[in-house]
Amino acid sequence: MTVECIAVESLLSRVRHLREAGYRLVQIGATRLPSQIEVTYSFDLEGELIHLRLVLASAEIIVPSISALYWCAFIYENEMHDLFGLQIDGMTIDFGGQFYQTAIQHPFGAPQASALPMSNSHPVVAAAAVKS
Amino acid sequence: MARTIIPFGPQHPVLPEPVHLDLVVEDERVVEARPSIGFVHRGLERLAEVKDYVEFVYVAERICGICSFIHGQSYCQAIETLMKVSIPPRAQYLRTIWGELSRLHSHLLWLGLMADAMGFESLFMHSWRVREKVLNIIEATTGGRVIFGACKIGGVRRDLDAETLRTLGGQLDDIEREAREITRVFINDNSVKDRLCGVGVLGRREAYELGCVGPMLRASGVPQDLRLSGYAAYGDLVLEPVTRSEGDSYARCAVRCDEIFQSIDLIRQALSRLPGGDIAVKVAGNPDGEVVVRAEQPRGEVVYYIKANATKHVQRFRVRTPTFANLPAMLKVLQGCDLADVPILVLTIDPCISCTER
Numbered sequence: 100m101t102v103e104c105i106a107v108e109s110l111l112s113r114v115r116h117l118r119e120a121g122y123r124l125v126q127i128g129a130t131r132l133p134s135q136i137e138v139t140y141s142f143d144l145e146g147e148l149i150h151l152r153l154v155l156a157s158a159e160i161i162v163p164s165i166s167a168l169y170w171c172a173f174i175y176e177n178e179m180h181d182l183f184g185l186q187i188d189g190m191t192i193d194f195g196g197q198f199y200q201t202a203i204q205h206p207f208g209a210p211q212a213s214a215l216p217m218s219n220s221h222p223v224v225a226a227a228a229v230k231s
Numbered sequence: 232m233a234r235t236i237i238p239f240g241p242q243h244p245v246l247p248e249p250v251h252l253d254l255v256v257e258d259e260r261v262v263e264a265r266p267s268i269g270f271v272h273r274g275l276e277r278l279a280e281v282k283d284y285v286e287f288v289y290v291a292e293r294i295c296g297i298c299s300f301i302h303g304q305s306y307c308q309a310i311e312t313l314m315k316v317s318i319p320p321r322a323q324y325l326r327t328i329w330g331e332l333s334r335l336h337s338h339l340l341w342l343g344l345m346a347d348a349m350g351f352e353s354l355f356m357h358s359w360r361v362r363e364k365v366l367n368i369i370e371a372t373t374g375g376r377v378i379f380g381a382c383k384i385g386g387v388r389r390d391l392d393a394e395t396l397r398t399l400g401g402q403l404d405d406i407e408r409e410a411r412e413i414t415r416v417f418i419n420d421n422s423v424k425d426r427l428c429g430v431g432v433l434g435r436r437e438a439y440e441l442g443c444v445g446p447m448l449r450a451s452g453v454p455q456d457l458r459l460s461g462y463a464a465y466g467d468l469v470l471e472p473v474t475r476s477e478g479d480s481y482a483r484c485a486v487r488c489d490e491i492f493q494s495i496d497l498i499r500q501a502l503s504r505l506p507g508g509d510i511a512v513k514v515a516g517n518p519d520g521e522v523v524v525r526a527e528q529p530r531g532e533v534v535y536y537i538k539a540n541a542t543k544h545v546q547r548f549r550v551r552t553p554t555f556a557n558l559p560a561m562l563k564v565l566q567g568c569d570l571a572d573v574p575i576l577v578l579t580i581d582p583c584i585s586c587t588e589r
Contacts, residue, residue, distance in 0.1 A: 100522050146459070173559070192265075199268060206277065
């Protein structure tokens with residue numbers, strides 16, 4: 100798997116180039132690591148995959164939406180917002196955090212549950228406490 | 232004209248699974264559809280971070296109750312790629328056979344649901360009656376009917392004995408004969424055509440740009456089928472993607488009908504070339520690195536991403552399911568449709584909310 104890491108500022112120009120070359124958007128996915136968040140954009144042309152990656156120091160960094168270039172991107176971007184708490188600017192359809200009806204806000208936004216002591220501040224524990 | 236919002240789902244007679252649509256209508260014409268999902272979101276991607284990567288095959292299979300085998304297979308392929316494990320050829324063929332049996336029962340299930348949505352109850356029952364025969368084969372060869380745990384990292388858990396191989400040919404002939412009778416009705420019956428022809432047209436370029444996958448894409452004339460990449464035993468088999476050019480609901484139905492016979496043909500090819508030897512290799516150690524694996528599920532391309540750091544838990548497990556990729560196209564085809572066509576158009580993508588709520 101070959102990944103091209105790019106800066107947030109060059110995302111739109113790089114994606115525009117791929118669109119003009121005829122690439123199809125395959126998926127956008129986020130990965131929460133202990134100290135950063137990776138956002139990977141995958142594109143396909145005749146079976147060959149290309150991956151672009153943003154490495155964000157925090158979820159507060161605003162990522163521009165690519166949905167003006169690939170309309171269907173709005174669904175992945177809303178998912179990343181709702182599950183990871185990422186800030187996406189300019190989505191063609193913005194559900195305002197209502198796309199996923201999850202009990203916990205941004206359930207994938209916290210570090211791995213196994214890496215944490217299960218304190219009351221952990222979202223899973225906090226939600227369980229509210230329910231009980 | 233005044234606009235009205237009609238809530239559709241998450242519980243609705245035509246919806247097998249919970250998805251909600253706010254349908255903005257003018258008179259009886261839908262001008263906009265706003266979806267919301269997540270009613271049964273299970274957080275399985277997050278579960279992978281605390282489950283042993285070997286155990287997680289069982290969870291991956293439970294992402295979907297229909298295409299469960301291919302979920303397990305894709306997960307295993309991803310881990311095997313990371314760990315540089317080559318599985319025995321016989322295991323590759325067995326995975327192909329069970330994968331195509333899964334496609335068969337999925338398409339027959341969809342045909343039944345579509346017939347039910349059209350009010351064609353006898354056709355619904357016949358479709359599911361034939362599907363039972365496929366499930367019987369799966370049960371006889373694996374011990375399970377829908378989620379059958381046949382796949383494991385390093386190969387498969389079950390083998391086909393000589394007696395089973397002898398009887399499978401006859402069972403496939405029987406299924407093919409009955410499926411021909413059923414699909415003839417779907418393709419030729421006027422009441423079916425009246426409900427499907429010209430409904431929800433998606434052009435070739437539009438389907439491609441919307442990121443459609445599977446029958447939704449192929450019905451618009453794009454010959455994309457991940458099986459052509461040659462994973463499992465597909466590289467050894469003769470396979471031509473089934474396509475149509477109309478791009479409407481009828482074309483999507485016709486593609487699925489033809490893919491039933493394509494799957495039967497692929498199973499026959501795999502059975503005739505089934506190599507001998509082991510069905511699994513031993514796998515030791517932990518996966519390290521990241522990988523993307525794609526496979527062709529009954530509903531289209533599924534994307535598995537795994538990032539691992541040489542521990543027994545993966546760091547990130549992500550699945551982009553075919554239904555998720557087809558949701559934008561569903562919203563597009565709903566714009567401008569008649570309210571009465573909404574159930575047909577929702578079903579036409581073969582939505583699997585269970586997959587989407589992984």
